Amino acid sequence: MSVLTVRVRRKAFGPVVVLRDVDFTVAAGETPAVPGPSGVGKSMLLRIVAGLDPDFDGSVARPERLAMVFQEPTLLPWRTALANLTLTTGVDTAGAQAALAEVGLAGKGALFPRQLSLGQKRRLGLARAFAARPELLLMDEPFASLDAERIEKMLALTERLVAAMRPAALFVTHSAVEAARLPTRVLRLAPRG
Amino acid sequence: MNEVAAVAAVAINKIPTVTAMMREGARAMDPALDAMARVFRMDRLARLRHVVAPQPAPHIASAARSGISLIWKIVRAVGFLGRSSGIGFKIHLYFQFFDVTMVLVYALASVAVMLAIETLLLQPIETRARAWRTA
Numbered sequence: 001m002s003v004l005t006v007r008v009r010r011k012a013f014g015p016v017v018v019l020r021d022v023d024f025t026v027a028a029g030e031t032p033a034v035p036g037p038s039g040v041g042k043s044m045l046l047r048i049v050a051g052l053d054p055d056f057d058g059s060v061a062r063p064e065r066l067a068m069v070f071q072e073p074t075l076l077p078w079r080t081a082l083a084n085l086t087l088t089t090g091v092d093t094a095g096a097q098a099a100l101a102e103v104g105l106a107g108k109g110a111l112f113p114r115q116l117s118l119g120q121k122r123r124l125g126l127a128r129a130f131a132a133r134p135e136l137l138l139m140d141e142p143f144a145s146l147d148a149e150r151i152e153k154m155l156a157l158t159e160r161l162v163a164a165m166r167p168a169a170l171f172v173t174h175s176a177v178e179a180a181r182l183p184t185r186v187l188r189l190a191p192r193g
Numbered sequence: 194m195n196e197v198a199a200v201a202a203v204a205i206n207k208i209p210t211v212t213a214m215m216r217e218g219a220r221a222m223d224p225a226l227d228a229m230a231r232v233f234r235m236d237r238l239a240r241l242r243h244v245v246a247p248q249p250a251p252h253i254a255s256a257a258r259s260g261i262s263l264i265w266k267i268v269r270a271v272g273f274l275g276r277s278s279g280i281g282f283k284i285h286l287y288f289q290f291f292d293v294t295m296v297l298v299y300a301l302a303s304v305a306v307m308l309a310i311e312t313l314l315l316q317p318i319e320t321r322a323r324a325w326r327t328a
Contacts, residue, residue, distance in 0.1 A: 034215060037250075047228075050231075050232050051226075051231070051232075052228050052231060052232065064234070065234075066232060066234075067232065067233065067261065068229070068232045068233075070228075070229065071227065072225065073225060074225050074228075074249075075227045076226065076243060077325055078247040078250075078325040079243060081326075085237070087239060087243050088229070088230070088233045088235060112325045112328045114325065114326075114328070115328055128233075132233060138232075154303075
């Protein structure tokens with residue numbers, strides 16, 4: 001049964017059409033990737049799916065519990081790592097500490113995001129997404145600006161968490177390597193002609 | 194000069210600068226954080242308290258500090274020029290009597306109160322609000 005149903009007839013900014021005729025469904029446990037070069041409309045599609053951009057022609061049926069891993073970690077810089085989990089996802093302190101341990105950040109709960117490295121911030125973003133226990137997980141180039149070794153670690157971590165929780169997940173990436181690794185299938189956005 | 198005129202003088206002097214500083218704070222808001230809060234379905238109160246309010250907080254603190262310092266000065270000037278009570282009036286009064294000691298007593302007492310408010314009230318609030326920047 002589909003967790004996510006997307007039917008975008010048209011999304012445009014004035015005369016510029018960004019997306020047209022994008023139809024797909026995602027079932028629980030599925031992880032389709034949306035690869036493609038910059039500017040093809042991947043992130044816009046994700047914003048529409050997340051409900052952040054309601055100004056389009058079409059419909060999206062999404063579950064209530066969703067989470068997103070953003071291109072940038074997008075953490076609350078004035079709240080500790082632990083509070084970043086509890087405040088945004090509603091998980092209790094014990095749950096947040098477990099989520100931190102899950103991504104290798106045990107004992108870092110009292111640190112502010114600026115005290116963490118980029119890799120740690122990205123893991124915190126991942127922990128936040130999974131702590132929300134989402135039915136639908138959206139990932140918008142979550143490994144951008146990481147080196148190859150860190151990407152490999154993050155991919156392995158994400159694989160493990162997705163396998164354990166089995167949310168429906170939509171994985172946007174411009175990397176062919178990442179698109180070949182995590183997803184169960186690939187959705188291609190054809191470039192505008 | 195009556196009470197209304199005194200309050201109006203302070204407000205007219207301070208409202209434009211506070212408004213400008215607050216506007217800069219609002220412009221500095223990060224739309225990505227708002228998007229994050231919406232995706233994670235944070236409720237309105239939590240969003241206001243933990244996502245929205247902390248962003249212009251440094252601007253609010255700066256506006257409060259500069260505002261209070263300017264208001265002190267204007268209130269003294271208002272008392273000096275057109276009131277029959279208050280520290281400004283007293284300084285003006287003793288100045289006319291060439292009583293430098295009493296002028297200094299009122300002036301220094303006024304400065305001490307200002308510094309106490311700055312040290313005991315404003316600075317701790319600001320330090321707490323900026324703790325994440327200095328951690």
